[in-house]
Amino acid sequence: MNRPLSKSPTLTLENIMCCIFDIKPLDVAVYLTLLKNGPSKVSAIAELLNRDRSTIQRSMQNxxxxxxxxxxxxxxxxxxxxxxxxxxxxxxxxxxxxxTIEEWRDEVKRWIEAIDTGELEDYIQEYVKNRR
Structure with a gap:
């Protein structure tokens, strides 16, 4: 990520769930609707969200x-x-x-700590070469 953290998108539950679980915003809406309304049929959720039944079915599979x-x-x-x-x-x-956040943090920390000066120079050269 080449943007400063201050310009990152606003953190929302939707954004976090999409990132962590590799799902779409509609999937989050379906999950939250199920959470609010309790166990439901696809047709009921489709009606509540004003979506086609097949769209909600795909979301349920996700x-x-x-x-x-x-x-x-x-x-x-x-x-x-x-x-x-x-x-x-x-x-x-x-x-x-x-x-998941804790696992990512630990992995990134190990990766950063493992970088030595030589590896960093190689990374920079490869990065610059691929950007041209």
Missing amino acids: LIRAGLVRRKQVNLKKGGYFYRYEAIPFTEVREKILK
Whole structure:
């Protein structure tokens, strides 16, 4: 990152979750809507967010992959089934965020501490060469 920290985007929960979990802003909106409304069907979330059902379905898959949502099959008495989606509690999300930030910090610290003057010169030369 070549920008000073003071010019970095404002930190928001949405920005942090997108970065940490590799999800999109809509995915965060879906997660927060599930958190507020409790376990729900895709169609209910689609209606609340005024989005197409298929769009919300893709978002749910992203959230499941990120470990932020659980899917449960509900069987109907007359046959058939549907899926109900549930957001994991925010306390768990907060812990995942804090753990990831701590891991990144430790990794960056080790990397910076390992740089010696020779490696830095090589890095600078390679960086300048690739920028031309």
